[in-house]
Amino acid sequence: MAMSAGRLTTHVLDTANGHPARDMTIELLSGNGDPIRTVRTNADGRCDGPLLEGAALEAGAYELRFHVGDYFSGLDGTPAAFLDVVPVRFVVSDPEAHYHVPLLVSPFGYSTYRGS
Incomplete structure (x- = not known):
């Protein structure tokens, strides 16, 4: 059986307002801190494609x-965020x-896990 190419994806949900976190900036860095890419979430709180896939996703x-x-801070009526x-x-x-890294976030707390 052929193995599928690996990929890295993410999804951000705004738990304070009950909807996907649209237009959030996300940076991906290597383990030594080198920037790999910067993206913004779409209307569904996702990126338009994988952050990394195939040969670009390395161990x-x-x-x-x-x-x-x-x-x-860009949302009307939202209290000042504690988190930056x-x-x-x-x-x-x-x-x-497939590595899926969702983030559930409010201005004052967050949770993450390895999703599917």
């Missing part, structure tokens, strides 16, 4: 930086697998 450490402070940039550090051990 190793990565960091996603979610710019939640800027996102919440939420870093999520993770390790890709199998570059042939």
Whole structure:
């Protein structure tokens, strides 16, 4: 059986307002802090495509930086955010697998996990 090409995806949900976090900036960095790419979420709180896929997804450490402070400060009527940039550090051990890193966020707290 042929293995599928691996990929890295993310999804951001604004739990304070009950909808996807549209137009949030997300930075992807290598484990040593080198920038790989910067994207903005679409209307569904997702990126328009994988952050990395195929040969570009290598085994190793990565960091996603979610710019939640800027996102919440851009919403009308939302209280000032306590959080600024939420870093999520993770390790890709199998570059042939799908790594989905969702973020559930409010101005004052967040949760993340390895999704599917």
